[in-house]
Amino acid sequence: MTKKTTIYDIAKKLDIAAATVSRALNNNPKISAKTSKLVLETAEKMNYKKNNLAFALQSGKSNSVGVIVPRINTNFFASVIMGIEEELQAEGYHVIICQSNEDEKMEIENINTLLNAQVDGILMSISNVTEENSEIIKKVIQKNTPLIFFDRKLNIDEASSVTINDFQGAYLATQKLIEQGCNKIAHLSGNRSIQLYEDRFAGYKKALEDNNIVFNENYVIQTKSNVESGINAMKELLELATPPNAVFSSSDFAALGAIQELKEQGINIPEDFCVFGFGNEPFTKYMELSISTVDQSPIEMGKVTAKLFLNQIGKTKNVTMEKNIILMPQLQIRKSSIKLQKHI
Amino acid sequence: MTKKTTIYDIAKKLDIAAATVSRALNNNPKISAKTSKLVLETAEKMNYKKNNLAFALQSGKSNSVGVIVPRINTNFFASVIMGIEEELQAEGYHVIICQSNEDEKMEIENINTLLNAQVDGILMSISNVTEENSEIIKKVIQKNTPLIFFDRKLNIDEASSVTINDFQGAYLATQKLIEQGCNKIAHLSGNRSIQLYEDRFAGYKKALEDNNIVFNENYVIQTKSNVESGINAMKELLELATPPNAVFSSSDFAALGAIQELKEQGINIPEDFCVFGFGNEPFTKYMELSISTVDQSPIEMGKVTAKLFLNQIGKTKNVTMEKNIILMPQLQIRKSSIKLQKHI
């Protein structure tokens, strides 16, 4: 294991001061062209690589950013991270991943870990909005560590965010169902104390309103984001005196559950019942009865989040970015909601 | 932004030497109980947190490990990373993610990046086996940086590995198809210059052999790991004079393509044709016609990989682990391959 060459090694070899080497390496303007060239060349020759740890210590910058997500092995978050990674790697940053498991304690712990690791920024999708949580967020702000939320945000002046327009996505999806002739549209909602589910609900409601369809409270059922929950919800819906003839689900998994139950009861999709999901999970495309859904362009979200961070620390000059960026969702219209033969 | 408290702050406050504080903080045995207690308490009171960057510089250990995968947004790799993360976070390590995109240049670049970041270890799934590649791997070995392969390995004495028994998985899957009464079993193979696809092919072949089924070269088609490739392969197979009545695919995606083509041609699954995939991608479970497949227990693989790393750097005392660990794959038997009513 040969030791790394340091600026001192270069200095000794060239019989100049280490400071000069340092300056040359950093393209300091007040270094003579020839010295500079010489240093650069010998550095190359000696295979010099800056010791990032030393640089980190002296500068206080670790050249790494922390990313906190609930879970990494879901398509959505993995793709966001992919986007972040691609953008940040190019700028020489490392990405440190933390999982919160949607657990508040973990979220706080993760932030402390990252703060302690002196990351240059924290990018996170926050799961819990509590007092303790806000407390630590404030700590981040106080430390002047750039904080950027993606997907799930906290409304704080000091933090920026990248989200998608959940209202819009829900509105458009519901609209599509209406266009297919569905007039009794149910909604599988997530936990509406979470902003994004509230937004999706609101978008759904507004679409009904704009089309003069009476909102029916019995058509809204709160589900978890899993198949079973969708099955149960659909059972409930089909037991109603006037069952719906379409459902807009705020989760692809619940949508899948709904579809399974509908088939179980011999109801034809999309002829007699249309289904629209949310999230564009990979499986929605692969089903024999492919599921219409709302794409959240996670990779793009990751990239934008990373760019926002870079912008915030002044890496992207001459570019001013919005503090809060809202991405537009894209509908993926597939078999589960195409009833009519009309040309779309 | 208040400055972090250092050991010097504590030392000053207690009017003792910084070294003593350091020792107390590190539970050095030769420090008096009372001093130790005092230091620990004031450290707590002053909200002292060790500066990892400083520690990293002086120790040469960065307390982070690098993970290189082809892509992070696939269920398999995301899950492996999840396993690694969970295991390593508990030990205070950060996980730095790099994506190679299966590109050799990137793989080399990633290793250099990680080496330069002075990670304490590199865990990787290697895509390319070339000379240049081996060159840099040697460099890692020379630097004494622990190197552990998972899923796709390189056969090097100095590196350890965690893989699954692909041969076994393929063998068992093929065996299951035979048990279902299939006697003309095709195989969709990946690029067999990659060891793991070669192993799956070998397992398939051996199962045929052990059951006295003649191996038919025309039944083996090389595919990519995507739906379209599976469709094309199945088209080819069905055009044969004696088409097969089952297929074992080394990729779930290709298996899905095969299924789509079979349905397209009106062939009933599983009655007239059985399908077995490999990888246990999430969608295989969600299909109406759920797909039988081989699970690679990626989370477990990640955990074991992490444990092997910890073992290698001596964090797990009194435990000796094998250098090359081979995990057993688990069959997930689902609708696409259950023909008979027999009790399994």
Place this chain on the structure above:
DNA sequence: CTGTTAGCGCCTTCAT
């Protein structure tokens, strides 16, 4: 047991 000293590799004053 504890204090002193020095060094990890880099950058940044302050001189010259």
Place this chain on the structure above:
DNA sequence: ATGAAGGCGCTAACAG
């Protein structure tokens, strides 16, 4: 334009 010196925060070596 360059050199010398000091410090980032921590630990290890060497005294006592």
